[in-house]
Structure formats: C-alpha cells, structure tokens
Amino acid sequence: MIKIAVDAMGGDFAPEEIVKGVEAARDRYDDLTFLLFGTENQVKPLIQNMDRLTLIGTTEEIEMGEEPVKAMKNKPNSSLVRAAQAVKDGQADAFFSAGNTGAILAASIFIIGRIRGVERPALASAFPCFGGGHDEFVFMDLGANAENKPSHLYQYGILGSFYAESVMGIKNPRVRLLNNGGEEDKGDEVHKAAHQLMKDTDAFNFLGNVESREIMDGTADVVVADGFSGNATLKAIEGTALTMMDQLKQSIKGSGIRGMLGALLLKPALRSLKHKLDFNENGGAVVLGVKAPVVKTHGSAKANAVANSMGQIKRMVQENLVGKTTDFIKENAEQLKVKKSSK
Amino acid sequence: MIKIAVDAMGGDFAPEEIVKGVEAARDRYDDLTFLLFGTENQVKPLIQNMDRLTLIGTTEEIEMGEEPVKAMKNKPNSSLVRAAQAVKDGQADAFFSAGNTGAILAASIFIIGRIRGVERPALASAFPCFGGGHDEFVFMDLGANAENKPSHLYQYGILGSFYAESVMGIKNPRVRLLNNGGEEDKGDEVHKAAHQLMKDTDAFNFLGNVESREIMDGTADVVVADGFSGNATLKAIEGTALTMMDQLKQSIKGSGIRGMLGALLLKPALRSLKHKLDFNENGGAVVLGVKAPVVKTHGSAKANAVANSMGQIKRMVQENLVGKTTDFIKENAEQLKVKKSSK
The missing domain is CATH 3.40.718.10 (Isopropylmalate Dehydrogenase)
Structure with a gap:
C-alpha cells in the first residue's frame, strides 16, 4: 500500500x-x-x-x-x-x-x-513535444530558484534523467541545456560553466544546448534551465498558447456565419490540439x-x-525514484564534489 | 533626404x-x-x-x-x-x-x-499585444547581451521609452520589467536591484514587473528584460506560435473532408490570426x-x-530618435551616474 x-x-x-x-x-x-x-x-x-x-x-x-x-x-x-x-x-x-x-x-x-x-531542489514538469519519438519531455527548473549556479544545473541533469527514465520510461534520456544559442560558448558565465560540467560528465547523456524556440521539437528528453529563464520560458509558452487560442476565437467570431460553420467543422481538430497542449491535465509538477x-x-x-x-x-x-536518486548521488559523491569545486 | x-x-x-x-x-x-x-x-x-x-x-x-x-x-x-x-x-x-x-x-x-x-546597447523589437489600447509594445533586450547589470536594465527603460514615444507615437509609455513575479522583491539579485532603480526614477513611467505569461496582454508599452531571459522569452513565443500553427494543420489534415472544409471556411480567420502574430512583417529589430x-x-x-x-x-x-536620446542622457548624466553607482 x-x-x-x-x-x-x-x-x-x-x-x-x-x-x-x-x-x-x-x-x-x-x-x-x-x-x-x-x-x-x-x-x-x-x-x-x-x-x-x-x-x-x-x-x-x-x-x-x-x-x-x-x-x-x-x-x-x-x-x-x-x-x-x-x-x-x-x-x-x-x-x-x-x-x-x-x-x-x-x-x-x-x-x-x-x-x-x-544543492538545490527544482520544480520539474512533463511537457508535450512533437517529434523525436516521445510525447513528453522533462522541463526543469521551472522557478523553484530565482538564480542557479552551474553546479545546480549539472545536478538537474541527474535528477531529470532519473525522473525521465524511472517515471516516464525513457531509456538513456537525452539531456540538453536551455541556452541562448547552440554552441558551447553561448550564454552568460553560469551557462557556459554549466555546459562544461555537463559535457564532461558520464552521469547522464548530455547532447548540448537547446534554444527555447526548439524545446517542443523533441530533440531532448530532459531540458535543464536555470529557474529564472525556465520560469520565463514556461510562462511565455503558456501565455502564447492562451493568446493564440483566444485570438483564433476572436477571428472566428469576427468572420460571421462562415467562421462559425468552419469552427463547428473544426471542433474535433481544435479539441485535439487543445488536448495535446494541455500539459496540466496529465499530471502535476514535481519537486525533484x-x-x-x-x-x-x-x-x-x-x-x-x-x-x-x-x-x-x-x-x-x-x-523508487527517490531511493535510486539518493543512492546514485551517494555513490558518486566524490565525482559530484569535484564537479562542484570546479564550478 | x-x-x-x-x-x-x-x-x-x-x-x-x-x-x-x-x-x-x-x-x-x-x-x-x-x-x-x-x-x-x-x-x-x-x-x-x-x-x-x-x-x-x-x-x-x-x-x-x-x-x-x-x-x-x-x-x-x-x-x-x-x-x-x-x-x-x-x-x-x-x-x-x-x-x-x-x-x-x-x-x-x-x-x-x-x-x-x-553602458550596453540593446536589441529591441515591436511585438503584437492584444488589449491595453495599443497594438504593439517594445520588447528589449532580445539578446544583444548574454548578461546584464541592474543599471543596464534601468537604462533600457529610457531607451525603450524614447523609441515607443518617438517612433510608435505612444505618449508617456508604460514601462514594465520582465520578472518571475509581480511583487518588487521577486527575481534574482539583478532584477530586484533593477526594480528599485526603476521604481525611484522620474526618467520614465515605471509600472512594476510583468511576467512573460502576460506580456502580450497590453499592460506595458515597453517591456524591459535582461538579454538572456528576453531572448529565451522571444524564442519561446516564436516556437510556441509555430508549433501551434503546425499542430493545427496536422489536426485539420487528420480530420478528413470535414476538417478540410472547416479549414477552408476558416481561412480568412486563420490568415488574420497569422497576420496579427507576424511581428517580423511589420519591421525589423532595432539596435538602441x-x-x-x-x-x-x-x-x-x-x-x-x-x-x-x-x-x-x-x-x-x-x-530624431538618436538625437533626443543623446540629449536626454547628457542632461541627466548626473542622475544616471547616481543610479549607476547605487546598483
């Protein structure tokens, strides 16, 4: 029980x-x-x-x-x-x-x-993606922290991988770092240093940076962000989706009988779109x-x-997500400490 | 000429x-x-x-x-x-x-x-908004800088206000700071300090923070962001809009004749939505x-x-956007220096 x-x-x-x-x-x-x-x-x-x-x-x-x-x-x-x-x-x-x-x-x-x-627990959530073989990816930190150090972001790669693998059943999850460009020298000092920590690790499967434009494209199973820009990205996605749905409704209303009829015919398609994007329905955010x-x-x-x-x-x-994560961190304490001191 | x-x-x-x-x-x-x-x-x-x-x-x-x-x-x-x-x-x-x-x-x-x-020029662009009396707002910095100090964000309030007023014809533009919450103590150290500088100024009309979920709601004429999260927000909006349009097309295709007919009837509404959201068509990004x-x-x-x-x-x-901005900064050099040293 x-x-x-x-x-x-x-x-x-x-x-x-x-x-x-x-x-x-x-x-x-x-x-x-x-x-x-x-x-x-x-x-x-x-x-x-x-x-x-x-x-x-x-x-x-x-x-x-x-x-x-x-x-x-x-x-x-x-x-x-x-x-x-x-x-x-x-x-x-x-x-x-x-x-x-x-x-x-x-x-x-x-x-x-x-x-x-x-060092710093994070807020994570499964998010819909389109392409890449999986329907969802783990997005974290969504705002548990107002600012993060490189070592926090490195640890999120571990926490997120365990979640994706254990709970979502994704083998060898592909981890990417949310950054403002694809190259490893992109971003501020925190993201540059985090990229170096992640690049050198064997604790998870790091594939490089991802930009917020592409996070829903399915090229990552875990997207690691600092809490500030993760939160901004999450809210921008939510706001844009709501605004578009709302504007689509307005445009339909504004186009009279023709629009109403079109909307009626498209109802199943629109409902399916709404359902795909409704990441709140499938579960909650987790504190990892x-x-x-x-x-x-x-x-x-x-x-x-x-x-x-x-x-x-x-x-x-x-x-046993918590137990697995705890054991891994314990067994790799030395390696994690090295990572920490090099940040 | x-x-x-x-x-x-x-x-x-x-x-x-x-x-x-x-x-x-x-x-x-x-x-x-x-x-x-x-x-x-x-x-x-x-x-x-x-x-x-x-x-x-x-x-x-x-x-x-x-x-x-x-x-x-x-x-x-x-x-x-x-x-x-x-x-x-x-x-x-x-x-x-x-x-x-x-x-x-x-x-x-x-x-x-x-x-x-x-101190640091910024990349700015006019963005569509829905509500609030204007069709567009100025969004900056969109990524000229990978990291910003509070004094940079403060200056963006000035640069953005001059652009909104001179080029977009918005009187006494309402400036807000992109942050991860509405209250003045929200955010990391940079955003907390920037909020204090902006709050006390008479150089522009500061109305507090805005979250990325609400930036398209029309509550601000100028949204000031640090280059890193401004860039992430911009790209998240673009990515979401593209993904939704794409998924809508897929859903329409998947619903056969009925969907095709609905889409045909909705074509003007969809075109109008696309037009409203197409912020690239109306002009370019400016370096302020x-x-x-x-x-x-x-x-x-x-x-x-x-x-x-x-x-x-x-x-x-x-x-004479550049001339006006230059004169204002020259005339207020003392005040701006005070601002700078207090950051």
Whole structure:
C-alpha cells in the first residue's frame, strides 16, 4: 500500500475538486491510501466513501498570495504543513498539493528535506513535444530558484534523467541545456560553466544546448534551465498558447456565419490540439531533489487532473525514484564534489 | 533626404529580396536615398532603376554562422562592415541589414559606436499585444547581451521609452520589467536591484514587473528584460506560435473532408490570426543605444518586410530618435551616474 498525504485545502477549487480527485484515484488504483488534511467540517461532507481514506482535521489554510516561508512558519496547523509533516514523520510516502507553489517548495525543502548532496531542489514538469519519438519531455527548473549556479544545473541533469527514465520510461534520456544559442560558448558565465560540467560528465547523456524556440521539437528528453529563464520560458509558452487560442476565437467570431460553420467543422481538430497542449491535465509538477515524491498540480486543477497526479505519484513510489536518486548521488559523491569545486 | 546604408548581401534571400525591398521603399517614400553595399556582379543585374540608389561594390560577405567579432575584424570589405562604416563616416544616416545578428550588433557598437553614457546597447523589437489600447509594445533586450547589470536594465527603460514615444507615437509609455513575479522583491539579485532603480526614477513611467505569461496582454508599452531571459522569452513565443500553427494543420489534415472544409471556411480567420502574430512583417529589430538608427530584419525577410523596415528607419531619422536620446542622457548624466553607482 502506498500512502499519500494530501493537502485538501490548496487550490482554486479546493476542497471539492481535490476530494473528488482523490476518490477517483482511490477507485482507479487499488494500492493507494490517502491521508486527507483539511478543515473537517468542510471536507467531511464531501467524502462519498471512507474506503482507504483517513481525514485529519486541520485549522489553518495557506492562501495563494501568502509569502511562502512566513506562511509555512506561522501556520503549523495548516493542511499544507501538516501533510508535509506526515511525510517527514514517516506516516505517508508522498505529498500532494494544488496550493501555493512557494509554500509547497518551502515545505518540501524545510520539512521533508533535501536528499543529501543535492544543492538545490527544482520544480520539474512533463511537457508535450512533437517529434523525436516521445510525447513528453522533462522541463526543469521551472522557478523553484530565482538564480542557479552551474553546479545546480549539472545536478538537474541527474535528477531529470532519473525522473525521465524511472517515471516516464525513457531509456538513456537525452539531456540538453536551455541556452541562448547552440554552441558551447553561448550564454552568460553560469551557462557556459554549466555546459562544461555537463559535457564532461558520464552521469547522464548530455547532447548540448537547446534554444527555447526548439524545446517542443523533441530533440531532448530532459531540458535543464536555470529557474529564472525556465520560469520565463514556461510562462511565455503558456501565455502564447492562451493568446493564440483566444485570438483564433476572436477571428472566428469576427468572420460571421462562415467562421462559425468552419469552427463547428473544426471542433474535433481544435479539441485535439487543445488536448495535446494541455500539459496540466496529465499530471502535476514535481519537486525533484527532496526525500519523498512531491507533486503540485496547477491551482485550477479539476478532479481528473488531481486523480492523474495520484497515478504519477504511484509511479514515483513504485519505481523508487527517490531511493535510486539518493543512492546514485551517494555513490558518486566524490565525482559530484569535484564537479562542484570546479564550478 | 534621408540616406540609408544597406547591406545588400545579408539574409537568406539576399541579394534578390533586399534589392526588391529597397526599390519598393524608394518608390513608396520619396525622401529616401540608398547606398547599396554588395558584390557588384550579383547586385547590379537585379536593380530595375537606379533612381536614388548608389551601388558600392564590396568583395566579402559575412555568413550567418560566423563568429561576429572575428568576422567583423577579418572582413573589412564585407557589405555589412562597409555599410556600418558609411554611417560612421557620415555618408549615411542609418544602417540596415538582414544578416548575421551578432555581426550587426558588433558593427553597431564597435564601428558606429555607443551613445555617450549608454553602458550596453540593446536589441529591441515591436511585438503584437492584444488589449491595453495599443497594438504593439517594445520588447528589449532580445539578446544583444548574454548578461546584464541592474543599471543596464534601468537604462533600457529610457531607451525603450524614447523609441515607443518617438517612433510608435505612444505618449508617456508604460514601462514594465520582465520578472518571475509581480511583487518588487521577486527575481534574482539583478532584477530586484533593477526594480528599485526603476521604481525611484522620474526618467520614465515605471509600472512594476510583468511576467512573460502576460506580456502580450497590453499592460506595458515597453517591456524591459535582461538579454538572456528576453531572448529565451522571444524564442519561446516564436516556437510556441509555430508549433501551434503546425499542430493545427496536422489536426485539420487528420480530420478528413470535414476538417478540410472547416479549414477552408476558416481561412480568412486563420490568415488574420497569422497576420496579427507576424511581428517580423511589420519591421525589423532595432539596435538602441548607438549613434545612428540600425535596423535588422529577420534573416528570412522578403521584399515587403525589407521595405517596411525602411519606413521604420525613416521615422527614426525624422523623429530624431538618436538625437533626443543623446540629449536626454547628457542632461541627466548626473542622475544616471547616481543610479549607476547605487546598483
């Protein structure tokens, strides 16, 4: 049995959609059990069936806009902090939340704790790509860090490779560094130094730089970015996709009956496009580099996305992602230290 | 009469499309004259009419992949270097090229020269936005610099505001800083410090941070970014737009007759969307902070984009963009120095 600690109060549609998603996952996967942390009188009435669910009453909530580290410290009885604490205390195997990203990161790092030897955990997500033989690639760091050192980026190659291989089933994942040009001397000092560390390693399969224009082309299974430009790239992709969908709708509306009819005929094609691009539906972002699986879905996640994230956690636990990563880093501690000091 | 020095050999479709575009601009604007720099036996046969055109034979070409500074130094008789040199020597008012971006930047900075007081010239471009009262905003630095200091970003607020106001006719342009969150304490050290410099200034109208997800929403007339994340954001937007268009086509093809018919009916709507998003068609990227207008169109620019860029240069010269910027920086030298030392 795999036990998942769930923050039932985090997210735009919490607790309703979280509880619904948890129950869907419970019915879908018979080896999952859940510790639900949330305000009892709000969560209890929503539960259809207590099978493999335990509700633990909490009295505080961390809001979306709160300053993460402060919120974590000031609200020890919040659903988010209590769920992370349950993992730390060994009562659960993994932590799930759709709440405040910063607070989830803070709780992951300060409560659950970093894997020994990992300098900076990162936020990673599977992203759709078109071509290259796989449907998705791992993109990290998406903003856990406002700035990174070369050694952090080097470690992300390791963390991302383990995720791609264990959870996504990609053999010998191709790792690339997000940079502003293909040549190895491109970029600022951090990216130049990171490229050199990655180029010389045998810890993963490094194939060089990739530009943000090409990350969806399928030439990489793991794209490593510093948190600042990874975050900017992620949000630019989301913003462009939304803007285009919106403008397409406007253009259709503006072209009268003809446009409406065309749109009606194209509905299946448009729906399939939307589905392909909807990377939030297939699971959540993961915090890599901490001592347990942590998954954070989009704040606006509905029940189905929540349930899919539970499937993702199940794979992470079953494949022993954290254990494998920990062992590798331990066994290669000397090599990693050399890497670190040469940055 | 405004004299434009043109690198006739730079770009994927040079010299054909460059010469065609120059002739179209000559016929469109009667106050423009052109110095065409290029390989005589290639360029001369393409010219229909020598009215207001002077061809100056050159013997070298800088290729797209060449290392910029080296290429500039090793090929003094290239069309690109000679065109920049003509501006430096006072024989022309502005420099145009569709060639190697790095070499254009290098020639702009090292041959034409920085405006006194400008620390780091930047690459800027007008970008489409949807909402906010204007169709376009200025986005910079798009990658002239691999890394920037806070004082550079502060200066980009000045350079971008003058461009938006003089060339795009936007009064009191709203400036925002591209960052990974809205609050002033967001970002790495560079962006936090830049925010403080910008917040306290009366040199331009600063409205705070913007995330890359929202840059096309029209809340800013000038978006200032460091060259690394500006470049990543630009390329992510381009890549996403291309991927979506491509995937939409695939989805349409995959849905048979029904999809084909729908696409046919939607053709005007799709064309209008494509047109709105095609920021390369309306003009080129400009190098801001150097002593003359410099415009670089996309390497794949066709004649119409080239001609539109000439219109853009015409406005820059007529509005005395460089003179206004130079005077402002001179008059505010003390204030700018204070800013610089506080970074």
